[in-house]
Amino acid sequence: MAPDRDSLPNDIEVMKELYIQLWMAMESKDGEMQRLVDQLRKHVRARFGRKAETMDPKQLMLAFAEMQKAGALPPAEPALEPEPPQAQVARRIEKAGHGRRALPAELPRVEVVHDLPEAEKTCTCGKLMISLPPEVSEQLDYVPSQLQVIRHIRPKYFCAGPHESESPRFLTRELPLQLIARGLATPGLLAHLLVSKYDDHLPLYRLEEIFARLNIDLPRSTLCDWVQACANQCVPLYNELKKRVLESRVINVDDTGVPTQRREKSSSACGDLEGETKSKAQRQTLGKGYVWVYAGDQGNPYTVFDFTPNRSGDGPQIFLGHLMPKDFPNVKGGRKTQQVAGRQKAGRKV
Numbered sequence: 001m002a003p004d005r006d007s008l009p010n011d012i013e014v015m016k017e018l019y020i021q022l023w024m025a026m027e028s029k030d031g032e033m034q035r036l037v038d039q040l041r042k043h044v045r046a047r048f049g050r051k052a053e054t055m056d057p058k059q060l061m062l063a064f065a066e067m068q069k070a071g072a073l074p075p076a077e078p079a080l081e082p083e084p085p086q087a088q089v090a091r092r093i094e095k096a097g098h099g100r101r102a103l104p105a106e107l108p109r110v111e112v113v114h115d116l117p118e119a120e121k122t123c124t125c126g127k128l129m130i131s132l133p134p135e136v137s138e139q140l141d142y143v144p145s146q147l148q149v150i151r152h153i154r155p156k157y158f159c160a161g162p163h164e165s166e167s168p169r170f171l172t173r174e175l176p177l178q179l180i181a182r183g184l185a186t187p188g189l190l191a192h193l194l195v196s197k198y199d200d201h202l203p204l205y206r207l208e209e210i211f212a213r214l215n216i217d218l219p220r221s222t223l224c225d226w227v228q229a230c231a232n233q234c235v236p237l238y239n240e241l242k243k244r245v246l247e248s249r250v251i252n253v254d255d256t257g258v259p260t261q262r263r264e265k266s267s268s269a270c271g272d273l274e275g276e277t278k279s280k281a282q283r284q285t286l287g288k289g290y291v292w293v294y295a296g297d298q299g300n301p302y303t304v305f306d307f308t309p310n311r312s313g314d315g316p317q318i319f320l321g322h323l324m325p326k327d328f329p330n331v332k333g334g335r336k337t338q339q340v341a342g343r344q345k346a347g348r349k350v
Helices: 010-050 057-070 085-096 189-199 204-213 221-233 237-247 314-321 336-344
Strands: 156-159 169-172 252-265 284-294 303-308
Touching: 057 169, 189 204, 189 221, 204 221, 221 237, 237 284, 237 303, 237 314, 284 314
Parallel strands: none
Antiparallel strands: 156 169, 252 284, 284 303
8 A cells, every 4th residue: 555645754864764775675576586587497497498307396386385475476276175085086987988888779679588487486475576677788799691682573464466566565674774784793792792892801712702601602703793894884983083183273193003913924944844734834923003093172172093004104194185295204213204294284283
Protein backbone atom coordinates (compact mmCIF):
# COMPACT_ATOMS: atom_id res chain seq x y z
CA MET A 1 0.00 0.00 0.00
CA ALA A 2 1.43 3.41 -1.02
CA PRO A 3 2.10 5.84 1.89
CA ASP A 4 0.05 9.03 2.33
CA ARG A 5 1.65 12.18 0.91
CA ASP A 6 1.06 14.13 4.07
CA SER A 7 2.81 11.46 6.18
CA LEU A 8 6.12 11.81 4.28
CA PRO A 9 8.86 13.82 6.08
CA ASN A 10 9.81 17.29 4.83
CA ASP A 11 13.36 17.18 6.18
CA ILE A 12 15.96 16.85 3.40
CA GLU A 13 18.38 14.78 5.48
CA VAL A 14 15.66 12.32 6.45
CA MET A 15 14.56 11.97 2.84
CA LYS A 16 18.15 11.28 1.76
CA GLU A 17 18.44 8.55 4.38
CA LEU A 18 15.19 6.95 3.22
CA TYR A 19 16.37 7.08 -0.39
CA ILE A 20 19.66 5.36 0.46
CA GLN A 21 17.83 2.58 2.34
CA LEU A 22 15.41 2.08 -0.55
CA TRP A 23 18.24 1.90 -3.08
CA MET A 24 20.15 -0.66 -0.99
CA ALA A 25 17.02 -2.78 -0.61
CA MET A 26 16.36 -2.74 -4.37
CA GLU A 27 19.98 -3.61 -5.12
CA SER A 28 19.82 -6.53 -2.72
CA LYS A 29 16.54 -7.65 -4.28
CA ASP A 30 18.00 -7.49 -7.79
CA GLY A 31 21.06 -9.43 -6.69
CA GLU A 32 18.94 -12.16 -5.11
CA MET A 33 16.77 -12.34 -8.20
CA GLN A 34 19.80 -12.61 -10.50
CA ARG A 35 21.28 -15.33 -8.30
CA LEU A 36 18.07 -17.36 -8.46
CA VAL A 37 17.81 -16.89 -12.21
CA ASP A 38 21.42 -18.05 -12.69
CA GLN A 39 20.77 -21.09 -10.52
CA LEU A 40 17.65 -21.93 -12.48
CA ARG A 41 19.53 -21.66 -15.78
CA LYS A 42 22.23 -23.94 -14.41
CA HIS A 43 19.70 -26.61 -13.46
CA VAL A 44 17.91 -26.34 -16.81
CA ARG A 45 21.20 -26.62 -18.70
CA ALA A 46 22.20 -29.66 -16.62
CA ARG A 47 18.80 -31.30 -17.18
CA PHE A 48 18.15 -30.54 -20.84
CA GLY A 49 21.56 -29.43 -22.17
CA ARG A 50 23.60 -31.18 -24.80
CA LYS A 51 25.87 -32.78 -22.17
CA ALA A 52 23.19 -33.59 -19.66
CA GLU A 53 24.09 -35.88 -16.79
CA THR A 54 21.78 -38.06 -14.77
CA MET A 55 20.02 -35.90 -12.22
CA ASP A 56 16.95 -36.09 -10.04
CA PRO A 57 14.25 -33.82 -11.52
CA LYS A 58 13.26 -32.84 -7.96
CA GLN A 59 16.47 -30.82 -7.70
CA LEU A 60 15.13 -28.54 -10.39
CA MET A 61 12.28 -27.55 -8.10
CA LEU A 62 14.70 -26.19 -5.46
CA ALA A 63 15.24 -23.03 -7.49
CA PHE A 64 11.49 -22.46 -7.69
CA ALA A 65 11.15 -23.00 -3.97
CA GLU A 66 13.83 -20.41 -3.21
CA MET A 67 12.19 -17.91 -5.59
CA GLN A 68 8.84 -18.49 -3.91
CA LYS A 69 10.46 -17.99 -0.51
CA ALA A 70 12.03 -14.74 -1.66
CA GLY A 71 8.67 -13.53 -2.99
CA ALA A 72 9.66 -13.55 -6.66
CA LEU A 73 7.02 -16.18 -7.46
CA PRO A 74 3.52 -16.69 -6.10
CA PRO A 75 3.19 -19.49 -3.55
CA ALA A 76 2.51 -22.95 -4.92
CA GLU A 77 -0.97 -24.40 -4.73
CA PRO A 78 -1.49 -27.04 -2.08
CA ALA A 79 -0.85 -30.53 -3.40
CA LEU A 80 -3.82 -32.80 -3.83
CA GLU A 81 -4.16 -35.70 -1.50
CA PRO A 82 -2.91 -38.92 -3.11
CA GLU A 83 -5.44 -41.48 -4.12
CA PRO A 84 -5.73 -44.55 -1.96
CA PRO A 85 -3.90 -47.57 -3.43
CA GLN A 86 -7.14 -49.45 -4.10
CA ALA A 87 -8.54 -46.57 -6.16
CA GLN A 88 -5.31 -46.35 -8.18
CA VAL A 89 -5.42 -50.06 -8.96
CA ALA A 90 -9.09 -49.90 -9.98
CA ARG A 91 -8.48 -46.91 -12.24
CA ARG A 92 -5.46 -48.58 -13.83
CA ILE A 93 -7.43 -51.74 -14.59
CA GLU A 94 -10.30 -49.73 -16.06
CA LYS A 95 -7.92 -47.75 -18.26
CA ALA A 96 -5.97 -50.76 -19.53
CA GLY A 97 -9.03 -52.48 -20.99
CA HIS A 98 -7.40 -55.89 -21.19
CA GLY A 99 -9.34 -59.10 -21.46
CA ARG A 100 -11.33 -60.97 -24.08
CA ARG A 101 -13.17 -58.76 -26.50
CA ALA A 102 -16.75 -59.42 -27.46
CA LEU A 103 -17.21 -61.33 -30.68
CA PRO A 104 -18.89 -59.47 -33.58
CA ALA A 105 -22.66 -59.50 -33.29
CA GLU A 106 -23.11 -60.12 -37.04
CA LEU A 107 -21.55 -63.58 -36.86
CA PRO A 108 -24.08 -66.42 -36.96
CA ARG A 109 -24.70 -68.11 -33.61
CA VAL A 110 -25.19 -71.83 -33.12
CA GLU A 111 -26.70 -72.54 -29.71
CA VAL A 112 -25.69 -75.72 -27.94
CA VAL A 113 -27.72 -76.35 -24.76
CA HIS A 114 -25.98 -78.38 -22.05
CA ASP A 115 -28.95 -79.27 -19.84
CA LEU A 116 -29.02 -81.47 -16.78
CA PRO A 117 -30.59 -84.90 -16.98
CA GLU A 118 -34.16 -85.08 -15.70
CA ALA A 119 -33.06 -87.15 -12.73
CA GLU A 120 -30.68 -84.40 -11.53
CA LYS A 121 -33.36 -81.69 -11.72
CA THR A 122 -34.87 -83.04 -8.49
CA CYS A 123 -33.12 -81.87 -5.34
CA THR A 124 -31.98 -84.25 -2.60
CA CYS A 125 -34.81 -82.89 -0.47
CA GLY A 126 -37.32 -84.21 -3.00
CA LYS A 127 -38.42 -80.84 -4.46
CA LEU A 128 -38.17 -79.97 -8.14
CA MET A 129 -35.41 -77.38 -8.66
CA ILE A 130 -36.40 -73.94 -9.98
CA SER A 131 -34.99 -72.88 -13.36
CA LEU A 132 -32.82 -69.72 -13.35
CA PRO A 133 -31.37 -67.67 -16.21
CA PRO A 134 -28.67 -69.77 -17.89
CA GLU A 135 -24.98 -69.10 -17.91
CA VAL A 136 -23.86 -68.20 -21.45
CA SER A 137 -20.31 -68.37 -22.80
CA GLU A 138 -19.15 -68.05 -26.41
CA GLN A 139 -16.37 -69.69 -28.44
CA LEU A 140 -15.17 -68.87 -31.93
CA ASP A 141 -15.40 -71.77 -34.37
CA TYR A 142 -14.08 -72.14 -37.91
CA VAL A 143 -16.08 -73.85 -40.64
CA PRO A 144 -13.74 -75.08 -43.41
CA SER A 145 -14.44 -73.72 -46.86
CA GLN A 146 -16.32 -76.01 -49.17
CA LEU A 147 -17.11 -76.17 -52.83
CA GLN A 148 -20.57 -76.45 -54.26
CA VAL A 149 -21.96 -77.11 -57.72
CA ILE A 150 -24.31 -74.60 -59.32
CA ARG A 151 -26.76 -76.38 -61.63
CA HIS A 152 -28.24 -74.11 -64.28
CA ILE A 153 -31.62 -75.56 -65.27
CA ARG A 154 -33.27 -73.99 -68.30
CA PRO A 155 -36.72 -75.31 -69.20
CA LYS A 156 -37.25 -75.89 -72.91
CA TYR A 157 -40.46 -75.18 -74.78
CA PHE A 158 -41.69 -76.64 -78.04
CA CYS A 159 -44.32 -75.71 -80.58
CA ALA A 160 -45.11 -77.92 -83.58
CA GLY A 161 -46.57 -75.15 -85.68
CA PRO A 162 -47.68 -74.48 -88.32
CA HIS A 163 -44.98 -71.82 -88.85
CA GLU A 164 -43.75 -69.88 -91.80
CA SER A 165 -40.48 -71.78 -91.71
CA GLU A 166 -42.40 -75.05 -91.65
CA SER A 167 -40.28 -76.29 -88.76
CA PRO A 168 -41.09 -76.65 -85.05
CA ARG A 169 -39.99 -73.92 -82.63
CA PHE A 170 -37.82 -74.55 -79.60
CA LEU A 171 -37.39 -71.82 -76.95
CA THR A 172 -35.18 -71.69 -73.88
CA ARG A 173 -33.72 -68.83 -71.88
CA GLU A 174 -30.10 -67.79 -72.39
CA LEU A 175 -27.58 -68.30 -69.61
CA PRO A 176 -26.47 -65.23 -67.65
CA LEU A 177 -23.33 -63.53 -68.88
CA GLN A 178 -20.22 -65.37 -67.62
CA LEU A 179 -16.65 -64.15 -67.14
CA ILE A 180 -15.38 -67.21 -68.97
CA ALA A 181 -17.69 -68.43 -71.74
CA ARG A 182 -18.69 -72.04 -71.12
CA GLY A 183 -16.22 -72.08 -68.25
CA LEU A 184 -16.33 -74.30 -65.22
CA ALA A 185 -15.58 -71.61 -62.63
CA THR A 186 -18.18 -69.18 -61.29
CA PRO A 187 -17.34 -65.54 -60.50
CA GLY A 188 -17.12 -66.45 -56.82
CA LEU A 189 -14.49 -69.13 -57.44
CA LEU A 190 -12.51 -66.83 -59.74
CA ALA A 191 -12.57 -64.06 -57.12
CA HIS A 192 -11.32 -66.52 -54.50
CA LEU A 193 -8.54 -67.61 -56.86
CA LEU A 194 -7.34 -64.06 -57.52
CA VAL A 195 -7.49 -63.00 -53.87
CA SER A 196 -5.59 -66.12 -52.80
CA LYS A 197 -2.88 -65.62 -55.40
CA TYR A 198 -2.33 -61.85 -55.33
CA ASP A 199 -3.46 -60.83 -51.84
CA ASP A 200 -2.67 -63.94 -49.78
CA HIS A 201 0.39 -64.73 -51.98
CA LEU A 202 -0.53 -68.39 -52.47
CA PRO A 203 1.14 -69.92 -55.54
CA LEU A 204 -1.03 -71.86 -57.94
CA TYR A 205 0.58 -75.17 -57.04
CA ARG A 206 -0.52 -74.69 -53.43
CA LEU A 207 -4.03 -73.85 -54.54
CA GLU A 208 -3.95 -77.01 -56.63
CA GLU A 209 -3.12 -79.00 -53.49
CA ILE A 210 -5.88 -77.25 -51.51
CA PHE A 211 -8.47 -78.18 -54.13
CA ALA A 212 -7.10 -81.73 -54.21
CA ARG A 213 -7.85 -82.09 -50.48
CA LEU A 214 -11.45 -81.34 -51.40
CA ASN A 215 -11.40 -84.13 -54.01
CA ILE A 216 -11.43 -81.63 -56.87
CA ASP A 217 -8.88 -82.05 -59.65
CA LEU A 218 -7.93 -78.58 -60.90
CA PRO A 219 -4.54 -78.72 -62.64
CA ARG A 220 -2.20 -75.80 -62.40
CA SER A 221 -2.53 -75.16 -66.12
CA THR A 222 -6.30 -74.73 -65.72
CA LEU A 223 -5.85 -72.31 -62.83
CA CYS A 224 -3.32 -70.36 -64.88
CA ASP A 225 -5.78 -70.12 -67.77
CA TRP A 226 -8.43 -68.79 -65.40
CA VAL A 227 -6.07 -66.12 -64.11
CA GLN A 228 -5.23 -65.13 -67.69
CA ALA A 229 -8.93 -64.96 -68.59
CA CYS A 230 -9.65 -62.70 -65.60
CA ALA A 231 -6.74 -60.47 -66.62
CA ASN A 232 -8.20 -60.17 -70.11
CA GLN A 233 -11.54 -59.12 -68.63
CA CYS A 234 -9.76 -56.33 -66.72
CA VAL A 235 -8.20 -54.82 -69.87
CA PRO A 236 -10.98 -52.19 -70.37
CA LEU A 237 -10.58 -51.07 -66.77
CA TYR A 238 -6.80 -50.91 -67.21
CA ASN A 239 -7.14 -48.82 -70.38
CA GLU A 240 -9.48 -46.39 -68.61
CA LEU A 241 -7.06 -46.00 -65.68
CA LYS A 242 -4.19 -45.44 -68.11
CA LYS A 243 -6.22 -42.80 -69.96
CA ARG A 244 -6.91 -40.94 -66.71
CA VAL A 245 -3.25 -41.05 -65.66
CA LEU A 246 -2.08 -39.69 -69.04
CA GLU A 247 -4.44 -36.72 -68.58
CA SER A 248 -2.41 -35.59 -65.55
CA ARG A 249 -0.24 -32.49 -65.72
CA VAL A 250 2.44 -34.25 -63.68
CA ILE A 251 3.11 -37.99 -63.86
CA ASN A 252 5.36 -39.65 -61.29
CA VAL A 253 7.27 -42.60 -62.74
CA ASP A 254 9.48 -45.16 -61.03
CA ASP A 255 10.60 -48.72 -61.69
CA THR A 256 11.26 -51.69 -59.42
CA GLY A 257 13.21 -54.79 -60.33
CA VAL A 258 11.45 -58.13 -59.85
CA PRO A 259 12.80 -61.67 -60.35
CA THR A 260 11.31 -63.52 -63.30
CA GLN A 261 11.61 -67.01 -64.77
CA ARG A 262 12.92 -67.27 -68.28
CA ARG A 263 13.15 -70.42 -70.36
CA GLU A 264 16.51 -70.60 -72.10
CA LYS A 265 18.42 -73.25 -73.97
CA SER A 266 21.02 -75.17 -72.08
CA SER A 267 24.68 -74.81 -72.84
CA SER A 268 26.45 -77.19 -75.17
CA ALA A 269 28.12 -78.93 -72.26
CA CYS A 270 24.78 -79.68 -70.65
CA GLY A 271 23.32 -80.70 -74.01
CA ASP A 272 25.92 -83.36 -74.53
CA LEU A 273 25.00 -85.24 -71.36
CA GLU A 274 24.17 -88.85 -72.05
CA GLY A 275 20.48 -89.69 -71.88
CA GLU A 276 19.25 -86.08 -72.00
CA THR A 277 16.33 -85.65 -74.36
CA LYS A 278 15.67 -82.67 -76.57
CA SER A 279 12.82 -81.48 -74.33
CA LYS A 280 15.27 -81.22 -71.42
CA ALA A 281 17.63 -79.09 -73.46
CA GLN A 282 15.71 -76.09 -72.20
CA ARG A 283 15.89 -75.00 -68.61
CA GLN A 284 14.37 -72.23 -66.53
CA THR A 285 16.75 -69.55 -65.37
CA LEU A 286 16.09 -66.73 -62.96
CA GLY A 287 16.08 -63.40 -64.74
CA LYS A 288 15.10 -59.86 -63.80
CA GLY A 289 12.23 -57.80 -65.09
CA TYR A 290 10.94 -54.35 -64.16
CA VAL A 291 7.56 -53.13 -62.99
CA TRP A 292 6.96 -49.45 -63.77
CA VAL A 293 4.51 -47.47 -61.69
CA TYR A 294 2.77 -44.42 -63.17
CA ALA A 295 0.99 -42.21 -60.62
CA GLY A 296 -1.26 -39.33 -61.63
CA ASP A 297 -1.67 -35.94 -59.97
CA GLN A 298 -4.42 -34.71 -57.65
CA GLY A 299 -6.80 -34.21 -60.56
CA ASN A 300 -6.34 -37.85 -61.61
CA PRO A 301 -5.40 -39.77 -58.45
CA TYR A 302 -4.89 -43.14 -60.15
CA THR A 303 -1.98 -45.58 -60.27
CA VAL A 304 -1.14 -47.90 -63.16
CA PHE A 305 1.57 -50.58 -63.35
CA ASP A 306 3.39 -51.76 -66.47
CA PHE A 307 5.88 -54.62 -66.85
CA THR A 308 8.94 -54.60 -69.10
CA PRO A 309 11.57 -57.33 -69.50
CA ASN A 310 14.39 -54.76 -69.28
CA ARG A 311 15.07 -51.21 -68.15
CA SER A 312 15.42 -49.60 -71.54
CA GLY A 313 13.40 -46.60 -72.63
CA ASP A 314 11.08 -48.67 -74.82
CA GLY A 315 8.69 -49.37 -71.95
CA PRO A 316 8.02 -45.73 -70.91
CA GLN A 317 8.05 -44.63 -74.55
CA ILE A 318 5.31 -47.09 -75.47
CA PHE A 319 3.25 -46.38 -72.35
CA LEU A 320 3.43 -42.57 -72.49
CA GLY A 321 3.09 -42.43 -76.28
CA HIS A 322 2.72 -38.89 -77.60
CA LEU A 323 3.76 -37.39 -74.25
CA MET A 324 7.35 -38.56 -74.76
CA PRO A 325 9.90 -36.41 -76.66
CA LYS A 326 10.86 -37.77 -80.05
CA ASP A 327 14.56 -37.71 -79.12
CA PHE A 328 14.00 -39.79 -75.99
CA PRO A 329 17.24 -41.73 -75.41
CA ASN A 330 16.69 -45.47 -75.62
CA VAL A 331 19.47 -46.39 -73.18
CA LYS A 332 19.55 -49.25 -70.74
CA GLY A 333 19.68 -48.36 -67.06
CA GLY A 334 19.58 -44.60 -67.64
CA ARG A 335 16.96 -43.52 -65.12
CA LYS A 336 18.50 -40.08 -64.60
CA THR A 337 18.87 -39.54 -68.35
CA GLN A 338 15.27 -40.65 -68.89
CA GLN A 339 13.99 -38.25 -66.25
CA VAL A 340 15.92 -35.33 -67.73
CA ALA A 341 14.75 -36.15 -71.24
CA GLY A 342 11.17 -36.49 -70.04
CA ARG A 343 11.20 -33.01 -68.56
CA GLN A 344 12.20 -31.53 -71.91
CA LYS A 345 8.58 -31.88 -73.03
CA ALA A 346 7.10 -28.38 -72.81
CA GLY A 347 4.25 -28.05 -70.34
CA ARG A 348 4.60 -31.60 -69.10
CA LYS A 349 6.68 -33.02 -66.27
CA VAL A 350 7.40 -36.72 -66.20
